[in-house]
Amino acid sequence: MEFKQPIYPVEPWVITEQEFKKETNYRNETTFALSNGYLGTRGTFEEGYAFTEKEGLEGNFINGFYESENIRYGEWNFGFPLTSQSLLNLPNMKTTKVVLGDDQGEETFDLFSGEILDYSRKLHMQEGYVTRQVYWRSPGGKEVRISTKRFCSFACKNLMVQSLAVTAINFTGKVRLISLLEGKVENHTRTTNPLVDYGPFGEHLEGKRLEADSEKESFYYEGITLNSGLSMGCMGLHEIRQESKQPHRTEGKTDKAEKLAALDFILEIEEGETISLNKYLAYTSCLDMKKEEMEGFLHHTLETAMNQGMDSLLKQQRQYMDSFWEKADIQIEGDTALQQGIRFNLFHIMQAAGRDGRTGMGAKGLSGEGYEGHYFWDTEMYVLPVFAYTEGKLAKALLDYRYDTLPQARERARVLGHEKGALYPWRTINGEEASTYFPLGTAQYHINGDIAYAFKLYVDVNADDEYLKEKGAEVLVETARVWADVGCFAKSKGGKYCICAVTGPDEYNAIVDNNFYTNLMARENLKSALWALERVRALDEKAYESLVQKLKLEEGETALWQKIIEKMYFPYDEGRQVYPLDDGFMMRKVWDDSRIPPEKRHLLYENFHPLFVYRQRMSKQADAILGMLLYSNYFSEEELRRNYDFYQEVTLHHSSLSTCIFGILASQIGYHEEAYTYFSQSARMDLDDYHNNFYAGIHAANMAGTWQGIVFGFGGVRTNRGCLEFKPSIPGEWKGYRFRIGYRGSIVEVYTDQEQAEYRLLNDRPVEFFIHGKSMKLEDKGSRLYYPLGRKKKVAEALQENHLYKEEKSYENV
C-alpha cells in the first residue's frame, strides 16, 4: 500500500485550494461542495464557466427531488422496476458576473483571462462555509480583489447564502454585478457508472415561471419534471452593500428560450472601495408543500433571512458547527494529515445527511450525480452509527425517512411474494425499488436487516424508548416478517433455517444460498423484533396492544421467529474452521489475482462476465467480516482472527466500503499495524482522491467508516452486549487521539496516548462501562479514570504478576 501525496496543504481545520487549475476543477467541485442535508450545491464558481463534461459539472440539488424515466430491459421479468429515479440537477442561482468598466470597454472577471495575482479557496470546516479570495488584474490593467463566501444554512434547510465583494484596487468607475438564475440544466454524469445503459438524459424540468424583478431585486423560477410530475421553485433576493452608500441601478430581464433570469446591478466604485452583493437563495418543492404555496413560502423564507442578515446567519452557522464538533470531533495529535482527513470526512457526512424525516442520504450525499443520487445501505451501516453515538437527532431523522417509506416497502414485499412484512428497496429515492439489475439489487435482502440494525442501535444507544414505541418497533416487526417468510427449515440441513437466492453485501457473489452476513442479520432482525415487542409491552401495555392490532400480529408469528432464531443456519467450513461467505463459497475456484491486469483491478463487471466473477473464490468487500464486527460478541477472538485471516486472503477491496471494516476488526484482534494501514488509507481516501472518481461525489460510507475506524477500531467501542465496552489501543505513529461518545444519555470523552487511555464523563449522567472486560464507572461530571497502555501497561502487568499492583487504585477517579 502506497500513500498518496496530500493534494491540499495539511491543516487541521481547513481545506485550501492554493491555485486554480482547470485540470483539477472537476474534483475540487466535490471537495468544496456544500449541503445542509436538504440543499446541495457543488463547489462551482460564481463566474459560471462553460466547462465540458470532463472538466466540471454545475450541480444544485434538493434531497429527494427526482425525475423518472422508463427503464428498458433486454428481457423483463415480473417485479423488475419500470421507472428509474434520478436526483435531478436543478437551476443554478450562484452565478454572479463581475463586469468592470463601461459599455465601451467592459471586462468580465474570468480566471482564464488577465492575471491572477493571488488566489485561494478554503473550506472552513469549523465554521461551515467556503470562501474564496482572488486578486485579479484584468487584461486592461484594472486590479480587483474579489472575495466570496458561501454556505448552505443549517438553520434553514431551504436557504443557501452567497456573498461576493469586489474591491477596486487601482481604478474608479463603473462595476456591474450580474446575478443569474440559470434554468437550462440537465443531468450529466450517468456515465460515471459505465454499467448503466441509459441514453443521454436531456432537460427534464419544464419551466412554468421565470421572472426577474428589478424593483424587488429578486428572481424566481418554477418548473415541473416531465415524468415524475414533481414541481420545484427557487428564488433569490439580493442585497447590495457599498461603503459609499451611492445609489445603484438594477435591471432585470429574462430569456425564456435560454431559461435565464438576470439581475444587472450597475454601480459606481471608487478606488479602494469595496462593494458587495449578498444573495439569499432558496429552493423548495411540492414534496414539502402544495405547489401554489411555493412562491409565497420562498419569499417569506428569504425576507426572514435578509432581515436577519449575513452576520446573524453566519453566527447561526457557526453555532450549529460548534455543536456538531463538540460531540463528533475527533482529534489526532501527531498526524495533522489524518486529522484533516477525518474532519473532512465528518464534515461531509454531517452536511449530506437528510434531516427532515422525509429524505435519506445518498451514497454520494448531495455532492454530485453519482449513483443517480440513490440511497443505499451505506446510510444505515456506515453513516448512521456515527450519528447514533454523537448527534442522535441526525440518526433519528434518517430513520424517520425509512419509517416514512414503510408503505412502499410493504408493497415491495408483496411483489416479491411475501404476504406479510416489508422489504426495503436496495436503492431508492422515493422509497420504491430503483435497482435495474436484481442480482445486485433486489436480491440484497440484507438491506432489511441493515435498517433493522440501525433502528435497534439508535434506540439502544440513545435510550429512546419513545421512538421505539412510535416507529422503531413497527419497522423491526415488519422487516422481521420477511425473514420469517423468505427461508425454510431444511431437513437436508438438519432442520436448520436456510435462506436461498439472496445476495450479500459482497457483489462478486450473487444469488447465493445462506450468505453468512444475511443469515446473521436476519436472525438479529428477528431477535430485535421480539425485543422490541417485549420492551414496548413492558413500557406501555396500551401502546403494545395498538401495535399488535395495527400490524395484525398473530399468535404463531413470534413463536416462529423464536424457532428461526434458534435454528438459523450458518455455513461453516470444517477444514479451515471459518464461516464461508455462503454455501457455495468454498467450491469456487481459487482466485488468481495475477490474471487480472492492474488497470482492470477495480470493478470486475466492467471487464469480466458476471458468471466468471461468481465462480471465483474471492470477495469484493467486507461481507461476513462486517457481520462478525457488528456482532463480535458472538465470536471468540481466536475465531475472529481465523476468519479475518481467511477473508484477508480472499478479499479484493474493490469497494470503498471494505477497508475501514477490515481495519476495525484488525484492531479488535490485535493486528495493530494492519489496522493502522487500513485506517490511514480510508481516512484520506476522498481527500487525496484514491479512487480517481471524487469528481462524481463523496464516498459517504467510507468517510463514516473512518470515524468508526477510530472509535470502534482504536478506541474499541462496542455496545453489542447491551453495555458500553472499550478496548483502547493507539497507533505507534500518534501522540494521542481524542473522541467523545454518547451512550444512553452520558457523554464520555476518551483521550488515548501511548501510555494510557483517559475516560472522562462530560455531563452529569453517571455511566458504567467495561475496559477490556473490566467493569468501570464514572459517577460525576468531570470525573476521570485511566487505563494503562504501552510502557505503563507493561509496568502494571509486571507489578501485577508480583502482586505489587493495586488495580483499583489505577482505575480510580481522580
Next chain:
Amino acid sequence: MEFKQPIYPVEPWVITEQEFKKETNYRNETTFALSNGYLGTRGTFEEGYAFTEKEGLEGNFINGFYESENIRYGEWNFGFPLTSQSLLNLPNMKTTKVVLGDDQGEETFDLFSGEILDYSRKLHMQEGYVTRQVYWRSPGGKEVRISTKRFCSFACKNLMVQSLAVTAINFTGKVRLISLLEGKVENHTRTTNPLVDYGPFGEHLEGKRLEADSEKESFYYEGITLNSGLSMGCMGLHEIRQESKQPHRTEGKTDKAEKLAALDFILEIEEGETISLNKYLAYTSCLDMKKEEMEGFLHHTLETAMNQGMDSLLKQQRQYMDSFWEKADIQIEGDTALQQGIRFNLFHIMQAAGRDGRTGMGAKGLSGEGYEGHYFWDTEMYVLPVFAYTEGKLAKALLDYRYDTLPQARERARVLGHEKGALYPWRTINGEEASTYFPLGTAQYHINGDIAYAFKLYVDVNADDEYLKEKGAEVLVETARVWADVGCFAKSKGGKYCICAVTGPDEYNAIVDNNFYTNLMARENLKSALWALERVRALDEKAYESLVQKLKLEEGETALWQKIIEKMYFPYDEGRQVYPLDDGFMMRKVWDDSRIPPEKRHLLYENFHPLFVYRQRMSKQADAILGMLLYSNYFSEEELRRNYDFYQEVTLHHSSLSTCIFGILASQIGYHEEAYTYFSQSARMDLDDYHNNFYAGIHAANMAGTWQGIVFGFGGVRTNRGCLEFKPSIPGEWKGYRFRIGYRGSIVEVYTDQEQAEYRLLNDRPVEFFIHGKSMKLEDKGSRLYYPLGRKKKVAEALQENHLYKEEKSYENV
C-alpha cells in the same frame, strides 16, 4: 389430465381444415406452414387478407437470415450481448388475386364476400404439400372453383411452388390473375413473449431493387437489412395454363412506395373452362453467395424449375417424402388420432430442420416469428436423436451448423473467461450469443454438453467415423475444455469436482451450484472427448496428430479430464435417497401450487419475481430426469423410480419440453399408465393447440419428443451402453405400433402388439441387440424374432417356472 377434442378430422395422413373461420386463421397458418429447412412460409392465403396482428401473420423466412438491433439493458455488464438477432420476415410472393369480370363490374375472389359453397384445405403429409379447394359464388352470382397447391421443394432449397386454378362454372368472360410481390413487411410477434421488452420492430429491409417484367412474366426484389447488413433477393416466374390456349395479356407494374411489384394476367375464360397460374418462387441471400450473383442465381434456379415443370417437381417432392416416411414413419394401430398427431409432429420437424450445414433449427422451426427464430438446445436434445436413428443426413447437417459456428463459440468462451475451448451460445442464429438475460441464457452451460451429446450420438448410431475425424472430435474436445475450466476440485466436498453458478435446463432454478444435469452432461462430454481422441488415434494416427496440433492439445489436459470424470460431484439427498436438482434444491421452500391461480399456471416469470421463483422447491421441467433418461445405464431401475417419484412431485411442467421426457422414463420404470398419459398429451399438443399459442409457431422439441416417446418409451430403445437395447411395452389402448430404426448401418423394424414384439431386419447388415437384457441377433435381410408380451409373456413365464419353456425357440429367427 383432460384431453381436448380434436380440432381437425381424425385421419392418418392428412390434416383438413373443413371450414374457413377468421377466429382460427392465425393458428391454422402454423398448421399449414410449409418449409424445406431453408425456406419457410406460413399457411396464409393467396387472397392476401389484411388481417390484424391477432388474426394472422404473413410470414416468409430464410433460415439463418436475421436482422439485428441494439439491446438495451437497465444495467449492462461485460459480456452481455449488445445486438439482437431476429429471424427476419421477408417479402411475400404468394398473393394472387382472382378478379372476375370486366372493368365495369369486377369482383375479386374473397372468402369474406359472396358465398362459400364448398371449402377444404389439406396438409398432405405423405406428399409434402398443401391444397385448397373452394367453390365460390360471387356477390354478382358468378361461380368458380378455385384450387391451389403449394410446396417448398425438398429438391431445391431456394424454391417454393404455388399453383392456382380457376374453373368458371356458370359464366364466360374476363378473368384477371394478379400476382404480387409484397415487400412491405415487418416482424410482428415479439409480443408472443411478454418478457421481451423491445419496442415495435418496424420495417428492416431496405429495398435495393423492385421490378416487374411483363414480358418475362417475372418479378424481382432485392433488399438489405438496416443493421445486420445482409442482402436477400427473391424472384418469381409465372406460367399460365389454359385449356383453350387463348392468348393472354400481361401487365407489369411496381409501386416503390408500397414496395409492391404486380403482374396482371388478363385472360378470357369460357364456361366450364379451367385456367391456371403456376408460380415458381425463389429466395436466396448473401449468406450463400455474393449479392451480385443473387439475381442470376435465382433466374437460373427458376428457369430450371419451370423447365422441369409442376408434375416433375411434385414427383420429386413425393420421392423425398416417401424416402423420409420409409425410415421415420411410426404406425399406430387402433388410435388414428395419435397416429395423426405423431405424423403431424414428424412432418413438421422434418421440414423445419436446416439441412445445408450453415443453418440450424429454430425452436419454432420456420413456422413463425416466435423466440425470434432462435436455435436452442431443443435441436440437439429433442430433434436430433430422431434424425440420428432415422434420417442420419438431417442430423449431420444440423451438427455441421454447430461445427461451422465453432469460431464464435471459441470467442464466447474467451468472453466468459475460459482461456481454452468453446462455449456455445444459449440462443442464436449466427452463432453468437443472443440471450439478453444471462441467468436463463448464458448461464445454461449445459448447451455445451448437449451439443457434445448430439455429436457423440450421431457418430455412434451412424457409425460415422469419418465425421468424427473430420468435425466431431474437434467439437467434443473444445466443448470439454470449458468443462475442465469452469469448475474446481473442492476440498469442502471431499475433493470432488464442483461446477458453480450455472443454470440447468430447469429455468425456475437459476444460477445454482452443481446442477445434477449439468454435472452429468459435463462428465459425459469429457468422456466423449477422451473417447473421440482415442478413437481417432486408433482409426488414423495422422489425423490424430494433426488434430492434436490444430487444437494445441497439451499433455496434462486429458489427465485432468480423466481426474474430473472420476471426481465429478453430484448432489445427493440422503433422506430421500435422490439426486436433487442442485446443491440448494432441498433447502428451498416446499412449493404450494394452490397459491397460484390457475390462469397464472404457465410461465411464472410473468407473474412472479425471479427471486420468489428461485426459492421454491419445484421445477419447471424435466432436468435431472432428462439426465437420468439419457444415461439410464448408470442407474438401477429402483433408483430411477425413486428419482422419478421425487421429481413427479416437484415438477410443474411449465415447459413444453417436459412431459415427453417424463413419459419415456415412466415407460422404463414400468409406470405404463402414466407413460401413456404423458405420451398422448405430447402427441397432439400442437395439433390440438394445448398451449393456445400454436399461432406463434410449432413446439419442435415436443414434436420430436413424441417420436422419442414411442421409440425410447414404449419401444424401450437405448444405445447408451454402446449397444442396441429394447424393452418393449404397449399401451393397453392400442392394437399395435410399428417403427423403424437405424443402428450402425442396420435397419430394424419393430412391430409390437399386445401379445408380442416383432423385430425384423430390413437390410442385409446383421445386427446384434438386447431385449430386456437378453442378447439377440438378426443375421439376414427379412429375418425376424419375437419377444412375448401380455398373455404370451405370462404363458412363457409360467412355462419357464415349470421348466417347460424353450427360450431359445421363442427368440429364434423365423
